[in-house]
Amino acid sequence: MSRKLTWGAAVALVAITASVTVSLTYVYAMKNFNTKVADINARQAMYTKLSEIDQKARQDYIGAVDETVLNDGICAGYVAGLGDAQAKYLSAEKYKAYVSGNSGKNIGVGIKTARDNDGNMEVIEVMPNSPAEKSGIKKGDTIVSMDDKEIVRITYGDALNKLDGVSGSKVKFGILRKTANADAASGTEEKAEKLSITVTRAEYTERTISSSMINGNVAYLKISEFTDDNAEQFNTLLSQRIKDGAAGIVVDLRNNSGGSVGGMAAMLDTLVPAGNTVSYQNKAGKITVEHTSNANEVSLPISVIVDRNTFGAAEIFASDIKDYKKGLLVGEKTAGFGTKDEVKPLSDGSAIILSVANYLTLNGNVFNGKGIDVDVSKQLSDAQRALLVKNQLAGDQDAQLQAAVSALIRQGAAVSQAPGTAAEQPAQTEAAAD
Known part of the structure; x- marks a missing residue:
């Protein structure tokens, strides 16, 4: 039995729907308004307190007040108060030096x-x-x-x-x-x-990449930092090692300070298949693909050595090698510095550096504050770490390097694991890229 809605009932239903909509809109608007008012009140309280400090200091402080130094100190204090380890305030003078220092010249x-x-x-x-x-x-x-x-x-x-x-x-x-x-x-x-x-x-010219052949036929490449222009150096050295008969590749990212994400992505392009390599997620949750790779990957097995001092761009490199199943990570969990930082110039010539997004692994995970886990865990002693920093750790004393060679064998590389060749010191046959 069908029922028809009467004109009066329809009008009543429309009225009720409109009333509910208006009520919900009002509730949301009031909540939004109250939040904004609370924010305004909090900011006003901050300004009032700062003004009170300024008044008392100018009234009783016996020293001279340098207005420029004072203003820079206030701005630096605000940025420090954000709790962002990567955030910085740069005075006009420091920002000028920063721009000069990032012009590609050392x-x-x-x-x-x-x-x-x-x-x-x-x-x-x-x-x-x-x-x-x-x-x-x-x-x-x-x-x-x-x-x-x-x-x-x-x-x-x-x-x-x-x-x-x-x-x-x-x-x-x-x-x-x-x-x-x-x-x-x-x-x-x-x-x-x-x-x-x-x-x-x-x-x-800073030397950021060195290369050697270890264990007879393993291409060893150590990268201390990624720059905008060292991808070409990396590819040149890798090509030479492959011509020399390399059966596997060890990339050493220990004590890598990170650096240019773009330069790092250009190196990855040589090692991984076509696809996304660098993505980040901003405050609003929007995901942006920043870099991709082409279909020109090297077919050799890869081991990547990382440690607690492997930062930023180097962590993305290691993560992509792992997630694309191009190789194994050896050593220890990385530092967990995965934020995208941007410089925001200010009207008076100064600037602030802020973390504006989190870089993601290929699986969409945030690794900032967490680090990237390794496939093969291997530790060094404190004494060995000290020698590693000075580039004085011999191959036969470097358990992480030896584990990286073993990981190549696990991946099917025809690599010698004889103690005599495993003990080679990479720096002894170094071909540096300047």
């Missing part, structure tokens, strides 16, 4: 250092044709002072920042250099020669 001394047990700077690498090399600084030197100020007093971190600077500017290093001297009683003894070397900062 201007400074041209060395890599490690903090020794006394808090000084041990030189672990001198860039070829750099100002440091031309001035006579050598690998193994210990820098104990800069411009007559002891490193332990200005702190290692500040000293690092002072290595780079304006082209043409000078920096004076106090250096201890170990020398072997003949001794009648014990044969030889090691002494330290004190040197003073002044270096004029200039442009130099």
Whole structure:
């Protein structure tokens, strides 16, 4: 039996629906309004408190107030208060230096250092044709002072920042250099020669990739950082190793500081099949594909060595190799730094750096704060880690490198695992990309 809706009932139903819609809209609008009012009140309270601090400081503080320094300090404090480890405030002067430093040129001394047990700077690498090399600084030197100020007093971190600077500017290093001297009683003894070397900062090319053939037919490539232009270097070295008869590839990303995501994606393009390689998710939940690869993958088995100091772009590299099933990850879980950071210039010439999105694995997972898990877990001792940082860890003492070679064999690579060849030190047959 069919029922017909009367005109009056229809009108009543429409009225009820409209009433419910208006009520829901009102409730949502009031909630939204109250949230905004609360935000406005919170911000107003912050401004009021800051004004109160400013008033009391100007009234009673006995020192002089530098308005520029004060304003920069306020802005830096706000950014620090966000709790974002990657967020930074850059004053106009620092932002100018930042832009200059990211122009693709390295201007400074041209060395890599490690903090020794006394808090000084041990030189672990001198860039070829750099100002440091031309001035006579050598690998193994210990820098104990800069411009007559002891490193332990200005702190290692500040000293690092002072290595780079304006082209043409000078920096004076106090250096201890170990020398072997003949001794009648014990044969030889090691002494330290004190040197003073002044270096004029200039442009130099940083070496970020080195390569060698280990175990007879394994291509070993160590990448310390990804840059916008080192993908070509990587591909050139890899092609040479394949021509030399490589049966497998070991990519070493230990102590890799990350760097250019674009440069990293260009390297991945050589190793993985066609598809997405880099994606990120913003605050609104929108997912954007930033980089893709073409169908030109290398067919050799791959092992990627990572550790707790493998950051950012290097983590994406490792994750893609794993998720595309192109190879195995060896070592230990990575650092878990997976945010997309953007520089936001401000009207007065300063800028802020903010994390604006989370990078994702191919499976759509956020790895920031979590890291990337390895397929083969292998640890180094603290002493071995210290040697690794200085590029002094021999192959036969490097359990992670040996595990990476074993992982190639698991993947079907015809690689020798004889102890004699596994003990090769990669740096001994190094072909560097400058």
